[in-house]
Amino acid sequence: MKHGFTLFDTAIGECGIAWNERGVVCVALPGDDRERTREHAARAVPGAAEATPPPAVRAAAADIALHLRGGDSDLSAIGLDMSGVSPFHRQVYELARSIPPGRTLTYGEVAEQLGRPGAARAVGQALGRNPFAVVVPCHRVVAAGGKPGGFSASGGVTTKLGLLALERAAEAGALPTGPAPDGFRFDPAAAVAYLRGSDPGLAGVIDAVGPFTMELNATASVFSALAEAIVFQQLSIKAAATIHGRLCALLLPGPGLVLRPEHVLGATDEQLRSVGLSRPKIAALRDLAHKVDSGALPELAAVGAMEDEGVVACLSSVRGIGRWSAQMFLMFRLGRADVLPVDDLGLRSGFARVFRLAEQASRQQIEERAALWRPYRSVATWYLWQSLELTERGLPV
Numbered sequence: 001m002k003h004g005f006t007l008f009d010t011a012i013g014e015c016g017i018a019w020n021e022r023g024v025v026c027v028a029l030p031g032d033d034r035e036r037t038r039e040h041a042a043r044a045v046p047g048a049a050e051a052t053p054p055p056a057v058r059a060a061a062a063d064i065a066l067h068l069r070g071g072d073s074d075l076s077a078i079g080l081d082m083s084g085v086s087p088f089h090r091q092v093y094e095l096a097r098s099i100p101p102g103r104t105l106t107y108g109e110v111a112e113q114l115g116r117p118g119a120a121r122a123v124g125q126a127l128g129r130n131p132f133a134v135v136v137p138c139h140r141v142v143a144a145g146g147k148p149g150g151f152s153a154s155g156g157v158t159t160k161l162g163l164l165a166l167e168r169a170a171e172a173g174a175l176p177t178g179p180a181p182d183g184f185r186f187d188p189a190a191a192v193a194y195l196r197g198s199d200p201g202l203a204g205v206i207d208a209v210g211p212f213t214m215e216l217n218a219t220a221s222v223f224s225a226l227a228e229a230i231v232f233q234q235l236s237i238k239a240a241a242t243i244h245g246r247l248c249a250l251l252l253p254g255p256g257l258v259l260r261p262e263h264v265l266g267a268t269d270e271q272l273r274s275v276g277l278s279r280p281k282i283a284a285l286r287d288l289a290h291k292v293d294s295g296a297l298p299e300l301a302a303v304g305a306m307e308d309e310g311v312v313a314c315l316s317s318v319r320g321i322g323r324w325s326a327q328m329f330l331m332f333r334l335g336r337a338d339v340l341p342v343d344d345l346g347l348r349s350g351f352a353r354v355f356r357l358a359e360q361a362s363r364q365q366i367e368e369r370a371a372l373w374r375p376y377r378s379v380a381t382w383y384l385w386q387s388l389e390l391t392e393r394g395l396p397v
Contacts, residue, residue, distance in 0.1 A: 004051035005041040007034070008061040011069035011187040012162075012194070013337070013375045015133075016041030018048065019057045023079035026131045027064065029153040030375060034307055044131060064134055067101075069187040070166055075135050085131070092126040099140040102167035106144050120144075128152050139163040159374075165197020166190055186337035188212045191376040195383075199372040202380055205354055209386040212379060217332050222300050223292045224258045225333050226318060229325050230284045231277070246275035261289035284320030291318055304334055331378050340377040342366050350384035 005018035005026070013030030018041045026044030031037040042048065053061065056079065063073040076097050082090045091114050099105055105113075107120040107127075116122070127138035133153055139160040143149035151160035192212050196203040219225035231247065232240035250271060251263040264272075264285050272282045291297040297318065303311055308330055315326040324343055330336040341347055342363050351361040355369070373380040 003045045003048045004053065005038075005045060005048055006050055006053055006061075007038060007041070008065060009185075010065040011190040013037075013186075015061075015064065015068075017053065017057060017061050017064075018042070018044035019053060020045055020048075020081055022081035022083065024057060024060055024132065024135065025081050025084070027133045027135050029133045029159065033309075060135075067134065068166070069190045070193065075137075078135050080132055080135065085129075088122065089126040089129065092123055093130065093132065093136040096127065096130075096136050096138055096141055099137060101137075101140075102164065104140050104142045104164070106142055107149065108144060110141055124149065134163070137163075162194040162198045166193045168197075184216065184335040184337075186335075186376070188214075188379065191337060191379040194376055195373060195380055199369070199380075201355060202373070202383065205383050205387050208390055209383055212382065214332075214379075214382045216335050219300065219333050220258045221260070221292075222297060222303055222315075223261055223288060225329060226288055226315065226321055226325075227259050227264070227285055229328065230281055230288065230320050233281070233320065233325070243276040247272075247277070250275055261293040264289040265293065280320065284318070287319035288321075308336055308339060331381075336378060338375040338377050340367070340370050340373075340381060342370075344381075346385050346388060347381055350387045354384060354387050 003018075003020040003025075005016060007014045007016050010030075014034055014037055015030060016026070016028035016037045017024060018026040018028075026041055028037050028040040028044075031040060038050070042050070060078045063075055063078065066073040067075055080093075082093065085093070092110060095110055095113060107123045108117075110123045111117055111119040114123075123141070127141055128150060130136050130138045130152070139151060141149070148157045148160055151157050153159050189212075192206060196206060217225075228244060231244045235243070248259065251259065251267055269279075269282055272285070273279075277285070288297070298314065303314060306314065311330055311334070312323055312326040315321050315329060316323060324341055327339050327341040327344075330339045331341075348361045348366065351357070351366055351369070352359065355361070357365070370377050370380065
């Protein structure tokens with residue numbers, strides 16, 4: 001197809017790319033949600049449809065994704081169509097592409113190199129309208145005195161600082177360049193580098209805790225994962241594990257099998273109570289079984305294809321599964337990067353201790369600070385949880 005647009009996965013979320021017969025017309029960093037990213041890319045080529053990109057554009061998207069996880073990729077080779085920008089903007093973009101990864105020039109220095117001293121403001125305006133995010137690395141151009149200056153992509157200056165931190169970590173050899181670990185929808189090493197650059201306060205926690213070692217708990221089905229979540233709610237891990245083990249021993253015909261809706265629907269309330277389940281949990285398990293059995297709750301592959309808020313809405317339709325349980329599913333079952341369980345008591349306590357609050361943190365305090373952590377709020381949350389363990393062991397945070 002001569003022109004079109006598409007979305008593609010990267011370590012910082014889904015990016016957009018649009019093209020025509022002359023080259024790439026637009027690269028869009030992740031927006032507040034998937035639709036905004038899609039709209040951004042679609043606007044670049046009026047009338048174009050979402051389509052499979054030609055080989056050159058596929059290669060460009062792959063190089064961008066590699067760069068955003070700290071890999072060695074040459075984005076200067078990507079062919080861009082700059083016919084829609086002014087001559088001055090084109091000069092600015094071409095010079096910006098010559099700045100090495102992790103290095104910076106000021107707006108004034110760019111203006112001087114273009115032979116336009118005094119045009120620092122015009123350089124800033126040109127970069128603020130940059131349609132080729134990352135490929136034209138406007139994040140490498142900063143204000144005088146090392147101040148970050150503006151950034152038009154979602155997340156603003158926070159995203160700009162995160163991109164620079166990622167590039168500097170990669171240049172220093174601090175990031176692996178292989179694929180993300182199985183199960184995660186992002187590169188944990190790139191996430192940690194991003195968080196270090198975007199929030200100095202959190203960087204201290206990362207240093208104290210050490211490497212990101214969160215483990216995913218793979219599941220065979222939505223039903224088995226949510227059934228386990230229902231059993232474990234409001235119980236100690238030891239007590240819940242005992243009850244869940246008894247439930248599996250009662251209902252499953254043999255070892256190595258997983259719970260299915262028909263197992264719960266075929267059991268009596270008396271049998272379910274005999275393993276230690278309360279009446280509310282029995283009611284929740286039956287509601288879950290009915291929803292999965294009737295098709296009202298999608299299979300794992302369909303749930304995994306949903307956006308985060310869609311997953312939360314879908315799973316929360318089950319009795320006994322609230323927003324927090326759905327968010328834990330997103331983090332520990334689906335490996336999603338940007339989940340903020342703001343009502344979690346552990347997160348609130350860790351936040352208060354790390355950021356030296358006299359009282360437990362409020363939702364507003366966490367949400368405002370967490371703007372610095374996008375699109376890796378899951379990783380930041382994990383580090384704040386781990387900070388509690390350090391405190392309990394008497395270690396400094």
